[in-house]
Amino acid sequence: MTQATSGGRALLLSFVLLAVFLGAWQLAVGGARDSGGLGDMDPEYAALMGVGAGSGSAMPSPIEIGRELWRHLSDPFYDNGPNDKGIGIQLAYSLGRVMTGYLIAAAVAIPLGFLIGMSPLFYRALDPFIQILKPISPLAWMPLALYTIRDSSISAIFVIFICSIWPMLLNTAFGVGSVRRDWLNVARTLEVGRLRTAFRVILPAAAPTIMTGMRISIAIAWLVIVAAEMLVGGTGIGYFVWNEWNNLSITNVICAILFIGLVGMVLDQVLYRLSRLVTYAD
Amino acid sequence: MDRNKLISVEALTRRFPGLNGGAPVTVFENLWFDVAKGEYVCLIGHSGCGKSTLLNIIAGIDHADGGCVIVDGQEVTGPSLDRAVVFQGHALMPWMSTLGNIAFAVRSRHPRWSRAKVREHCQRFIDMVHLTGAEHKKPAQLSGGMRQRVGIARALAIEPRIMLLDEPFSALDALTRGSLQDEVLSICARTRQTTFMITHDVDEALLLADRVLLMTNGPLARVAEIVVNTLPRDRNRTDLHRHPNFYPLRNHLMDFLVSRSDQLRTRVEGIDPRRPPLVFPRAEDGPGAEPSVVAERSHA
Numbered sequence: 001m002t003q004a005t006s007g008g009r010a011l012l013l014s015f016v017l018l019a020v021f022l023g024a025w026q027l028a029v030g031g032a033r034d035s036g037g038l039g040d041m042d043p044e045y046a047a048l049m050g051v052g053a054g055s056g057s058a059m060p061s062p063i064e065i066g067r068e069l070w071r072h073l074s075d076p077f078y079d080n081g082p083n084d085k086g087i088g089i090q091l092a093y094s095l096g097r098v099m100t101g102y103l104i105a106a107a108v109a110i111p112l113g114f115l116i117g118m119s120p121l122f123y124r125a126l127d128p129f130i131q132i133l134k135p136i137s138p139l140a141w142m143p144l145a146l147y148t149i150r151d152s153s154i155s156a157i158f159v160i161f162i163c164s165i166w167p168m169l170l171n172t173a174f175g176v177g178s179v180r181r182d183w184l185n186v187a188r189t190l191e192v193g194r195l196r197t198a199f200r201v202i203l204p205a206a207a208p209t210i211m212t213g214m215r216i217s218i219a220i221a222w223l224v225i226v227a228a229e230m231l232v233g234g235t236g237i238g239y240f241v242w243n244e245w246n247n248l249s250i251t252n253v254i255c256a257i258l259f260i261g262l263v264g265m266v267l268d269q270v271l272y273r274l275s276r277l278v279t280y281a282d
Numbered sequence: 283m284d285r286n287k288l289i290s291v292e293a294l295t296r297r298f299p300g301l302n303g304g305a306p307v308t309v310f311e312n313l314w315f316d317v318a319k320g321e322y323v324c325l326i327g328h329s330g331c332g333k334s335t336l337l338n339i340i341a342g343i344d345h346a347d348g349g350c351v352i353v354d355g356q357e358v359t360g361p362s363l364d365r366a367v368v369f370q371g372h373a374l375m376p377w378m379s380t381l382g383n384i385a386f387a388v389r390s391r392h393p394r395w396s397r398a399k400v401r402e403h404c405q406r407f408i409d410m411v412h413l414t415g416a417e418h419k420k421p422a423q424l425s426g427g428m429r430q431r432v433g434i435a436r437a438l439a440i441e442p443r444i445m446l447l448d449e450p451f452s453a454l455d456a457l458t459r460g461s462l463q464d465e466v467l468s469i470c471a472r473t474r475q476t477t478f479m480i481t482h483d484v485d486e487a488l489l490l491a492d493r494v495l496l497m498t499n500g501p502l503a504r505v506a507e508i509v510v511n512t513l514p515r516d517r518n519r520t521d522l523h524r525h526p527n528f529y530p531l532r533n534h535l536m537d538f539l540v541s542r543s544d545q546l547r548t549r550v551e552g553i554d555p556r557r558p559p560l561v562f563p564r565a566e567d568g569p570g571a572e573p574s575v576v577a578e579r580s581h582a
Contacts (some may be wrong), residue, residue, distance in 0.1 A: 047299040082534075137573070155466065172357060180373075182369055182373035183373060185338075185343050185367070185369070185373065186342050186369070187359045188340070188342075188360075188373075189341055189343060189361040189362075189363075189365065189366065189367045190361075190363060190386070190387050190390040190391075191361060191362065191363050191390060192390050197564050200386065201375065204375070204377045205375075205377075207377075237578060278377075280376040280420070280422070281422035282376045282378060282421075282422060
């Protein structure tokens with residue numbers, strides 16, 4: 001069996017699994033509606049719960065989700081005021097915060113990681129701080145950030161910064177610290193200067209490890225931004241999810257979940273492609 | 283004093299700190315020898331006698347705990363472009379191509395050279411080690427022998443005064459090793475490159491070296507004898523073993539590695555560490571007889 005047919009089979013199986021899942025979902029939701037689950041519920045209470053006459057269960061069927069997804073995709077960038085923006089705009093706000101916080105974190109973590117990796121003294125001096133700061137949930141910083149920064153959007157960026165700095169810092173330090181002795185000795189016997197050694201030998205040698213850290217960081221940042229935006233509100237995909245929950249629009253919540261997953265996958269793939277560029281076979 | 287002395291190792295001592303704060307281990311102590319300009323000197327000894335450590339100290343990437351290495355009248359205090367090293371495990375940068383690895387060395391030597399000049403210079407050495415056509419291949423795409431050729435070209439390309447080779451062929455199969463030895467032999471014959479090489483291959487030493495230093499087992503290793511290669515300098519791997527002096531030499535070195543390297547460890551009396559006995563194994567007593575060993579004491 002060749003690689004291609006094996007890939008084709010996997011794809012086919014994926015579609016079958018998806019179809020079975022969607023079919024079961026459709027049946028379950030439709031079934032609940034047919035049995036008249038509201039039978040013995042007070043109509044007024046039912047209306048209060050948002051499952052009023054005619055609207056059926058709050059749990060949408062896959063077809064309804066599909067329709068809603070199409071509506072989002074056909075007009076992703078509309079803006080009808082603070083509580084009604086297209087999903088594209090919301091995702092762009094979230095991505096903007098993630099990229100800002102992430103890039104600042106990279107700009108701090110990679111040079112600092114270099115220093116820690118190259119100097120055992122710095123490593124030992126900074127290690128206790130890193131060990132204490134690393135396990136703190138990034139959201140725990142939020143009140144402190146809101147109090148000191150006094151700007152909810154920048155606070156969200158700060159939270160992204162603080163959560164994405166650790167994997168990059170530790171991986172850079174590890175990568176730099178474990179550059180093969182032989183390569184450094186080659187540079188030394190060639191009387192290569194410190195700066196040239198750092199850029200031509202240590203950086204390329206550690207690049208795959210650094211890129212792994214960057215990949216872990218972007219994944220964490222994308223996980224955290226949803227929670228952070230639920231807290232600070234205003235704009236972003238996290239706020240969108242929370243807003244739609246308050247509107248009891250489960251359809252939109254599910255759409256948002258799908259989009260969050262898709263964007264997360266794209267971010268990971270981009271970083272994966274980048275890391276392939278710096279990988280070397282040894 | 284011999285004015286041709288390019289490397290002079292004087293009273294060299296190296297100790298490693300003991301495990302768990304124990305007493306330090308002396309790898310070698312009071313080591314004396316020298317290498318003349320244009321000479322090819324091999325050092326033979328068992329693993330663990332500090333051969334690589336010694337080479338690293340001469341290269342300037344390790345330090346001594348006593349004594350010193352003098353190169354051309356200057357004490358070695360650190361690495362220098364005058365002393366190129368070919369490492370045991372090729373030590374090529376895997377993210378650079380053949381050309382990139384050699385150019386990295388050439389640019390270190392000649393930072394002001396133009397791109398074209400560097401390229402041209404690299405090409406000369408790539409051709410010299412017969413790697414023409416593999417310029418843009420990464421080390422992972424090369425065979426073990428080709429990688430070591432790149433390592434040799436990289437060392438030669440900076441045109442050092444001294445080449446230091448740390449068991450450069452030990453990881454290669456016999457055929458590849460043979461062809462690389464031929465290449466090194468012809469390059470050194472042409473350029474009269476001063477070379478210090480570590481090996482544990484007796485035939486390799488006889489093919490390449492002018493003198494072979496025999497080092498006893500460590501710890502407390504020392505140079506027990508200096509064997510002068512009595513084979514004519516114009517050597518050839520295919521008929522080297524036909525020369526009458528070949529087996530006396532080879533047996534002498536093998537005897538040393540098999541038994542004497544250990545016996546000599548404890549027998550220190552009567553040997554001046556500054557002047558290890560100089561021996562000239564020759565076939566003068568005819569076949570079957572003990573190979574005659576002409577020892578000379580006053581060579582300094």
